[in-house]
Amino acid sequence: MDIAATDQLLSTTRAVRRRLDLERPVERDVILECLRLAVQAPTGGNKQAWRWLVVDDPEVRANVADIYARQTLAVIDRRYPHIKDPQTRRVYDSARYLATVLAQVPVLIVPCVQGRLDEPNATHPAAFYGSIFPAIWNLQLALRxxxxxxxxxxxxxGDDERRYTEVLRLPDTMTPVALLPVAYTIGDEFKPAKRPPVETITRWNRWTD
Ligand SMILES: Cc1cc2nc3c(=O)[nH]c(=O)nc-3n(C[C@H](O)[C@H](O)[C@H](O)COP(=O)(O)O)c2cc1C
Known part of the structure; x- marks a missing residue:
């Protein structure tokens, strides 16, 4: 195992919005290759209830992007005036940018779970969502x-879920969990994020303060 390469991958896989290359197409083969790695992730009870909807058709992307822009820009406009922290402002600025260009992002991936949390005998929420997020992160690492x-x-x-599911023709029995815009990146330099030292957020054996 190449530890240096692995650590670099793990520490530089960032949320990419502004540096998505909107001009360069993404091949279906490379998406399938990354999905093969995604489904190496663990699932509760080995259920593997994940389903993957990959959207590369321009018309479907545009329909999704319409809903996304209306929804996201309304939230950003409402919250933005109250944000003081410059780093959070930058995240919102970049989220606003993404909302305005989403239709041009070559591929949108919608990881789904086969099943609904409100159905009888549904898995516990931790296992329901916890069985798709490791795979989503595997996918993001493989893409990077x-x-x-x-x-x-x-x-x-809320009500937006119905709008998306109509456009995507998702059956009622399926839960869409996330939407991942995917593109080649502009440049390949990404830095580790600033995070608090782990010593300050870790205790050993018992919580001591
Ligand atoms: C559960 C979850 C939900 C998120 N939802 C959104 C979202 O709706 N829109 C968005 O632009 N980014 C979203 N993000 C990305 C975060 O904003 C991003 O991870 C965070 O700002 C830290 O940036 P970094 O991943 O580059 O370290 C989400 C991340 C997680 C883990």
């Missing part, structure tokens, strides 16, 4: 290792 960028977005909330 192939010079592609992505960003995990979670727009399937």
């Amino acid at each position: 290792s192939r010079r592609m960028g992505s960003v995990l977005t979670t727009p399937f909330v």
Whole structure:
């Protein structure tokens, strides 16, 4: 195992919005290659209830992007005036950019779970969502290792979920979990994020303060 390469991958896989190359197409083969790595992830009870909807048709992308822009820009406009922290402002600026160009992003991937949390005998929420997010992250790492960028977005909330599911023709029995815009990146330099030292957020054996 090449530890240096692995550590670089793990520490530089960022949420990419502004540096998505909107001009360069993404081949279906490379998406399938990354999905093969995604499904190496663990699932609760080995259920593997994941399903993957890959959208590369311009008309479907445009329909999704319409809903996304209306929804996201409304949220950003409402929250933005109250944000003081410059780093959070930058995230919102970049989210606003993404919302305005989403239709041009070559591939949108919608990881789904076969099943609904509100159905009888549904799995516990931790296992339901916990069985798709490791695979989503595997997918994002595999994309990054192939010079592609992505960003995990979670727009399937409230009444908007129905709008998306109609456009995507998702059956009622399926739960769309996230929407990942995917493209080759502009440049390949990504830096580790600033995070608090782990010593300050870790305790050993018992929580001591
Ligand atoms: C559960 C989850 C939900 C997220 N939802 C959104 C979203 O709806 N829109 C978006 O632009 N980014 C979303 N993100 C990406 C975060 O904004 C991003 O990870 C964070 O700003 C840190 O940036 P980094 O990943 O480059 O370190 C989400 C990330 C996670 C883990």
